[in-house]
Structures are given as structure tokens and as C-alpha cells.
Amino acid sequence: MAIPSLVAIQDLPVLSADELEARLRQVGAEQYHHQHPFHVMMHDGRLSRGQLQAWALNRYYYQSRIPIKDAIILSRSDDPEFRRAWRKRVVDHDGDTSQEGGIERWIRLAEATGLERDRVVCCQGVLPAIRYAVDAYLDLVKNRSFLEAVASSLTELFSRDLIALRMDCLRQHYPWLSSGLDYFTARLHQAPEDARFALQWVTGHAQTRVDQELAIAALQAKCDILWAQLDALYFAYVEPGWPPPGAFRMES
């Protein structure tokens, strides 16, 4: 995402915490993937079982990389308090002895679409464009500033509403999927907790206008990454419907 030249930004006033939060929420309103046509089709009940399989199989690659992303962020913090708070995310996705994690729950969602577990977990058939977008996310949290890495997680500010809507729509239009919705049930409370912490951290640590604009740009970059995944799914499995050589193919 383009931001005005840094010289100009330095001359702009620092935003208050409320103003920065408003700018971040504006990014969500304008660029978050809740508006993507693939999601609109999903929520309207217009996706076939094969298209839902393609979605579940491809998004598994994203899900599988989330705890890696969070471990990279963990590894970049020298603040035990931050690390303790952030560690929860890894546990949420990887699970522990007392509860299964988000990755396991996503596999069960994929199984509910009719895919076999091994086919999902091996990640063969994932669209190359999905891999590139997800790997760009890992690159962002690894190589940009720590503030930007944390700010990129703020799409979770917007996910609760999308997940609540999605659960209603999936139950209504694809009742055969209902057994696979535990992932979303858990995220309904996990994501807002995580977002609250990260928002507070970002508004507290982005002390200059330049840092504030970098945080906003990082959130835009993350929205691009989510959007690009749905573009790739739509292209391969909706219209024109051309999965590239080697990718998952829907049964005809």
C-alpha cells in the first residue's frame, strides 16, 4: 500500500490513540475480505460442495502457517510480558494436552466437506498463488519492523462479525457442514481477546506519526494477503474456473 512520502508524514501531527484506532478500523471497513465476492457467494449459499472443499483445502495452508507466524513474532520480542500474552495464540492453534487446537479443528471442517484428512494435511493441491500470499505474510512478520508485524495481526479486529455471519450462513445453507464448525466457535472469543491486546499494544507503541502510518500500512498489507487468497480461489474454482497445473480439481 502506498503511503504519502515520509517527509510529509513527519510534518503531520501524531494521532491520538482513538484517532489511530479509527484509522485502523477504516482499513477493515474498506479492505477486509468480508466483502470479497467469494465470501458473498458462500454466505448466500451459492458455493457447491466442491468449491467449499477447495476453500477448506487451500485455507488449511493459511491455518497451518498461523502458529509459525506467531512463533516468529514471539521470537522477535524481548519482553516476557508480551511473550506470555502472545504465546496464547500458538496454543490456540496448536492445542495442548487439555484441548485440541485450531489446526485440528480446521482439519475436521475440511473432513466435513468430504475431503480425506491426509489429502488436506499434505498440502499438495494447494494453489501456488495461495502459497505465495501466505508466505508473504511470514515474510512480513519476519522482515518488517516488530510494530508492523504486530499491527498486521489486527485483521482480528474485524473477524468476529465475519465469523458470526459465516456460522449462521453455513448452518443455513450447508447443514451437512455443521459438524465441522468448532473452529469458528472457538475463534468467536479467541480473536477478540487477541485483537484487544494487539490494538492496545500498537496504539501504545506507535509513538510517532511515521510509526502510526507504518502500522496502518501493515494492516493494509495483511488485508491484501487475505484478499489475494480469495481472488485465487475464485479464479480457480468459480470464474473462469481454471485451477493451474497440479492444483486440486473439483470432481465434475
Next chain:
Amino acid sequence: MAIPSLVAIQDLPVLSADELEARLRQVGAEQYHHQHPFHVMMHDGRLSRGQLQAWALNRYYYQSRIPIKDAIILSRSDDPEFRRAWRKRVVDHDGDTSQEGGIERWIRLAEATGLERDRVVCCQGVLPAIRYAVDAYLDLVKNRSFLEAVASSLTELFSRDLIALRMDCLRQHYPWLSSGLDYFTARLHQAPEDARFALQWVTGHAQTRVDQELAIAALQAKCDILWAQLDALYFAYVEPGWPPPGAFRMES
């Protein structure tokens, strides 16, 4: 790209140089982007000026990263002879005092489509999905084995025929572009020279069947990267024609 499990491959016979070359050429026949519908439209004269602008502007990002890619490969070789041969590629794209390079020629192609130079060079408006694919190429040459990095360049084995066809088709269907074709004229002889060297190096250095299969898979991965770029262009500018937020938009 999936390859059979390594245990099985180790039990397979080593391919002769001719057999390996045949396998590599087969990848081109099956997966190179000459068959992509966006190229078919281009060659049939069915792209609008705006679509050709989108192509030139987005592919500039790929072009601009080629000498970076080659410098990474240079930096990974400890063989002066190899480095001398490979250095030519950087010069071909960056130019020197006696001749302009491929990047400058690509800018003139973009200008011939009606784009302003600055708009192309700043890389704003490049589709995020194009960035991810191109950056995945840099990641490949940086992080996979040196053999795989070199093998990924072998798409140049297939580029001469595509470029020759493209030049004929561009001249026929978009005569107003003719002043911008110097890039392709130069590539007609540069690419086969480069490919010849790289093919000889790969067939000479892939001494085990495992290495041979890794080289083939690296070439497949590169074909994926080229294909994914045209998928993204097609999705954003042909059908359904949805550039994501922030990307280049065609004039209506």
C-alpha cells in the same frame, strides 16, 4: 510440485543427460505459460490497450527483480567461471555504458502502451498477487539448493519460441506497440545463450536421481510462478475483472 517420496527416487536409475533434458523439456510443454489463456488472448489480438497496460505495468515488477535474482545466484557460487558466465545476465538486464539493459527496454514497452514512466517504475498499482509470486521466485533462489536455483532459470529453454510468436502477434494486432519491442528483440538471442549454459550446468551437476528430480521440480515451481502471474492478471483485468483495492485500474 509433488515428487514421489525420496526413498523411492533413490532406488530409481540415474537419468542420462539426454533423458534429463527430455524430462525438463516435457515440463515446458506441459506447464510453461505459453498456453495460458491471457497469452492466447494477447496473440489473438483480443486484449485492449488497458489490458496491455496492466500486463506491462505488472510484469515490470517481475523484470525489475530479474537482476536481483541473478545477483543472488551469483552470490551463491564460489566458482569464478560460473560467476563470469552468469554475470552476463545481470548486465543484460541492468545495461552498461555501451548499451541499455532489459529493464530500460521494458519501460519503453510500457511507455508504448501509453503509461507514464514514473507510474511504472514506482511499482505502485502492481497486483499484490504478482508481488507474492515474484517474491516467491527470489525466495526460491535464495533458500533452496544452488542446483535448484540454477534449474529454475531453465524456463528460458522455452522462451524463444514464445517471444518470436509474440513479436509477430504484437506487430500484427497492436501496431501502435511496435516502437516498444526492443526488449523482445534482445531476448531472442540472449535467452537461448543463457539457457544453453544453464542446461549444460544442470545436467552436468545433477549427479544423483534425487538431484535430478529436485532440478525438475524447481523448473516446475518456476512455471507455477509464471503461470500464477497471468492468473492474477486475467482475474483482475479480463474475467471477472476485479482488481483488488489499491491496484492499477484500467480507464473505462
